[in-house]
Amino acid sequence: MPSNKIRRNTPQRMVILQELCATKEHPTAAELFAAVRRKLPRVSLGTIYRNLEVLHEDGFVRKLELAGHETRFDGTTAPHYHVRCTSCGCVRDLPAPLHDKLVTQPVDSAGFRIDGHRLEFYGLCPGCQQGDMGRMPVPDMPEHGSH
Amino acid sequence: MPSNKIRRNTPQRMVILQELCATKEHPTAAELFAAVRRKLPRVSLGTIYRNLEVLHEDGFVRKLELAGHETRFDGTTAPHYHVRCTSCGCVRDLPAPLHDKLVTQPVDSAGFRIDGHRLEFYGLCPGCQQGDMGRMPVPDMPEHGSH
DNA sequence: GTGTTTGCAAACGTTTTGCACAGGT
């Protein structure tokens, strides 16, 4: 839902969107901050957050509020799902998302009017599957099972 | 995965679990803190957090890390899904959870070994459906669409 | 010129942690 407010195309805003669209890594605000700072050394973290909010409002970026972790951002706004690696914490897109095997309508909705759902998968990424049990859980902490 | 550590049945731990099992409201740590404090006036919030962590580790409580909100806790450990009301913020259980209409296996998993998924629904609770557009979004802030 | 946006720093809400002491086993 694009806001009706007048937006200004500041260099900060453009570089943020540009950086976000240039990666498939779903960066956090802090990671984006580091990336943008390389081009605009004087940006502040507050500016990153404010612009991400604006860009989200206007439909240019997606917010990925994955369970138990900082918010990540996605320059691809088309609907798709995500997987998180419980070992290294990386987040990847799932291709071929809405499929006949992926039907998500509760049968009994407890009287709620269901407007949508949020679905995320977790598991081991290709890299972390290579028999290495002793791998450090790096970027983010892994979760304890359950869904 | 119950830890192999020796646990002590302290009054604090028991009251916390008792309070959690006595409600269907999926309280936050702060709400639980208030409830437990009525019975044990000297508990600290730190104790609540530490015990919830232990109880979670031992499989007695479920952690509900719903997108963009504080963690809530659930005394019912059997697998089931949840709905959040985007207006008042309340969280309810979804009965009849794993159904033929609720199949969640990605067709293409991008090379990940999928261990599970997290699924949450959002919409309007029965109370908030009663034509009251002007209702205050109270307990927690509502979300901006997208899934 | 007007009103949005910026940088900075301080504040926020939630959760975690360090510590000395209390208390279960």
Place this chain on the structure above:
DNA sequence: ACCTGTGCAAAACGTTTGCAAACAC
């Protein structure tokens, strides 16, 4: 006696906000 668990307070973390100055339009 041992070592887990407690209360307290402070810190950590990600995020938001107030403000005066800067700047896009």
